[in-house]
Amino acid sequence: MGTFFQVATGVLLMAQIGTSSGQDEARIARGKYLMEGVVACGNCHIARGEKGEPIFSKGLSGGMVFDEPPFKAFAPNITPDPETGIGKWTDAQLGKAIREGIRPDGSIIGPPMPIEFYRRISDADLEAIIAYLRVQPPVKNAVEKSKYNIPLPPNYGQTVKDIRAPSPKETIKYGEYLANIGHCMECHTPRDEKGMLRLTRLGAGGQVFKGPWGESVARNLTPHESGLKGWTNSEIALAIRGTDKNGVHYKPPMAFDWYKNINAADMNALIAYLGSLKPQPFAGRE
Incomplete structure (x- = not known):
């Protein structure tokens, strides 16, 4: 026993x-x-x-x-x-x-x-x-x-x-979660003179980044004419992975070397969230 x-x-x-x-x-x-x-x-x-x-x-x-x-x-x-x-x-x-x-x-x-x-x-x-x-x-x-x-x-x-x-079944909420932990808006939201994010202009872009690559400007991610309005989901997914819809490869500090590994379901959720943002005019220099 x-x-x-x-x-x-x-x-x-x-x-x-x-x-x-x-x-x-x-x-x-x-x-x-x-x-x-x-x-x-x-x-x-x-x-x-x-x-x-x-x-x-x-x-x-x-x-x-x-x-x-x-x-x-x-x-x-x-x-x-x-x-x-x-x-x-x-x-x-x-x-x-x-x-x-x-x-x-x-x-x-x-x-x-x-x-x-x-x-x-x-x-x-x-x-x-x-x-x-x-x-x-x-x-x-x-x-x-x-x-x-x-x-x-x-x-x-x-x-x-x-x-x-959030549950991945709640597509927009889950996309917002992914955008937050992926800190997309840390770069794609303008800042005030004290360096604080202007959250009333969430996603409107305009921040300038200088480095060995030269100068890059965060684009407008909202569904505005100066942003992603008119872009297809495939074009937005391609851009998140590093290439503009016109075939131009983005510069750093865009994290495209990492974002290219985002799976299809998560990418779709991210894109759905971006489409739900309030349309905002581009916050940078034209």
Whole structure:
């Protein structure tokens, strides 16, 4: 009888381990899809070459520089290296940094980290992103600290918890969720003189980005004549993946090297959401 219970207990334990392992694999797979697709963290956290092209061989070891009048920001190393990356951070600390903009030492993460949008990441997707980061190869790369000429907020709001993503069946709401965690409007919404997003002009474009690629301007994503009105879904999908409907390839910092991995269902949801935006005239220089 004792042998029977020992065997039964062993089988149960192995089943639990197998279930846990399967859940971990599914979580990492979801994290991989998000990170290498719509969330596109590597668009900032991967170093760039002389022409602004991402150097994928360096992993998420940071180094991209954002040199603007309000700040000179350096994207940090987010590989599991214990000395120069996030290797010593707990999952809870990493989640708080991603979704609330607070480092383990209590300091605030400033722009261009899109905390206002990352606050909407669901608990499940946040866990998946963290699981993916944990299995990345550690890369030793010390990155300079960012410098700000503007005051940073004491926080970005109350503690975030119990966030669920909308069902993919709610196409427009799910598309909005994807646009938020993909921080599309961080670039495609104009800013005021203090660098704050003008949310009353959501999606109207106009921000200018300068880099080794020259100058690029965020286009109007709303269904206005100066935006996406008249574009087909196929043309919008092609543009999100990096090529204008006229065949012109977009410049950085558009994350087309990541957005090309967005699956068809998610792409359709994103496009449906963009079509639901209030039409706005282009907010930049014509």
